Amino acid sequence: MTTIVVTGGTGTLGRLVTQRLEADGHEVRVLSRSARPHAVDLREGGPALDAALAGAGTVVHCASSPRGGDERAAEHLIAAARRAGVEHLVYISIVGVDRVPFGYYRSKLAVERLVENSGIGWTVLRATQFHDLLLTLFQGLAKAPLIPVPAGVSDQPVEAAEVADRLAGAALGAPAGRLPDMGGPEVRSMxxxxxxxxxxxxxxxxxxxxxxxxxxxRAFRAGGHLTPGRAVGKATFEDYLGRRFGS
Known part of the structure; x- marks a missing residue:
């Protein structure tokens, strides 16, 4: 059985991917800065990263930070994956990274290019924003007497668990290149x-x-981060809120 490494395996998406793979009986190594026994800072690399990837056949790369360092982390991960003989690198990206000139999106696009040129079999899935992200955003904005939202901007939030299912399935298959985008079921104004x-x-x-x-x-207003033709998600934002706060 192939050993699968999940980077960012304690995060919103990585945790769900790990659960799905383990439920199917696969050996999964969770890699994050705090996970034991594979506590690794990808931005630093080093022997701990090599040890975490030893004998692994597939790596699902979910680790990411809007605060920067994703490209350096990917470079270290890819170099270690080559040394370990990893055969399949799966990466989760964001819809619109090639259309919206936003700093974090540019970084995600750069990592896509690193993955594609890694010399390792690869699969990339782009998804729209998770329900969880919108909740965090609104919780922060609601601390003020009113909730300001960007005028004219829509979003297409998707359920993280549904993306995890797609990503876990990709990890168990052969390298497939760029997969069709995955968007939530509805495009709605912020x-x-x-x-x-x-x-x-x-x-x-x-x-x-x-x-x-x-x-x-302007790019967000134009819908560069949306994929209405790929509205394949099932759970709506209200479904998600219902689970979090009750009906």
Whole structure:
């Protein structure tokens, strides 16, 4: 049986991928800065990373940080994967990384290119934003007397568990290159999504559309981060909120 390494295996997505693979009886090594026995900072690399990848056939790369360092981490991971003889590298990216000039998106696109040129069999899946991210965003904004959202911007949130299913399936298959994008079931305005959060939590906060400026904002307004033709997710934002806060 092939040993599968999941980087970022304690995070929102990586934890779910790990659970699905283990439920199917596969040997999974969870790699993160805090996971034992494979506590590794990918940005630093080193012998601990080589030890974590020894004997592994597949690596699912879920580790990522908006604070930077993804490209350096990917370079260390790919070099160690080559040394270990890894045959399949699976990477989770974001819909629109090639269309929206946003710093974090540019970094994700750069990692895609590193994966594609790694010399290792690869699979890349782009997904839209997780429900969890929107919840975190709205919880932060709701600390103010009102909830400001970017005017004219829509989103297409997807259930992290559904993305995990797709990613785990990809890890068990042969390298497939770029998979079809995966989007949530609905494209909805940020104001509408924020209103759903307000109703689900019982908060009394007006939602206010705020116009912004800049190239990234224009690209988001144009829907560069959406994939309406690939609305394959099933769970809506209300479904997610219902599980978190009750019906």
């Amino acid at each position: 104001a509408d999504l924020a209103g759903a959060y307000v109703r689900a939590t019982g908060r009394r906060r007006p939602v206010v559309n705020v116009p912004l400026a800049g190239r990234a904002y």
